[in-house]
Amino acid sequence: MVAARGDARYGWPVIIVVSGPGGAGKGTVVAAWRQRNPALYVNRSWTTRDRRPGEAEDAYVFATPEEFQARIDADGFLEWVDFLDYRQGSPVPDPPDGHDVVFEIDVYGAMAVKDKFPDALCIYLEAPSREVQRQRLVGRGDTAERVEQRVARAEEEAAAAADLEAILVINHDVDDTVDQIESLVEVHRATIEA
Numbered sequence: 001m002v003a004a005r006g007d008a009r010y011g012w013p014v015i016i017v018v019s020g021p022g023g024a025g026k027g028t029v030v031a032a033w034r035q036r037n038p039a040l041y042v043n044r045s046w047t048t049r050d051r052r053p054g055e056a057e058d059a060y061v062f063a064t065p066e067e068f069q070a071r072i073d074a075d076g077f078l079e080w081v082d083f084l085d086y087r088q089g090s091p092v093p094d095p096p097d098g099h100d101v102v103f104e105i106d107v108y109g110a111m112a113v114k115d116k117f118p119d120a121l122c123i124y125l126e127a128p129s130r131e132v133q134r135q136r137l138v139g140r141g142d143t144a145e146r147v148e149q150r151v152a153r154a155e156e157e158a159a160a161a162a163d164l165e166a167i168l169v170i171n172h173d174v175d176d177t178v179d180q181i182e183s184l185v186e187v188h189r190a191t192i193e194a
Helices: 026-036 065-073 107-116 130-139 144-164 174-193
Strands: 015-019 041-043 077-083 086-091 101-104 121-126 167-170
Touching: 015 026, 015 107, 015 174, 026 101, 026 174, 065 077, 065 086, 077 107, 086 107, 101 107, 107 121, 107 144, 121 144, 121 174, 130 144, 167 174
Parallel strands: 015 101, 015 121, 041 101, 121 167
Antiparallel strands: 077 086
């Protein structure tokens, strides 16, 4: 299934993919952006991992392995992956007409979405440094082992984002990052409407 921008079957003006390694601040940035712009449709990923302490209940659709497998069997994901010791995936979106669609996913999911929706705007979020990334991961409750797994994987993800030609945004400050993303979306909107 490939839908062009503005396809009447979907009714969304722009598809935006925000990817980045763990600790880049994807969830925080997308939540702040959504607060500014309630008309954004955030396509919530599914995951089989447990909810982290303090993590919002709607950060993901937290599913059992059986529920996740049933969704796979029903062809209900655009993409899904086994990640470290759990599964995560992006469901087929069902936005209200006229809403921009935001995917908050890893870079490999971004590749799958871009393959299905070539007009998607891909943004790759990074922490200012690997040390800041480590601090953010520790701050959200990741174990020391998980922190090192995510930091090691970050270099591989950055290379994949470069291959995808995703636009790099360094997340120094959430409000500034949202400002940058909003500007990128408006430029992209003008480009695909031209």
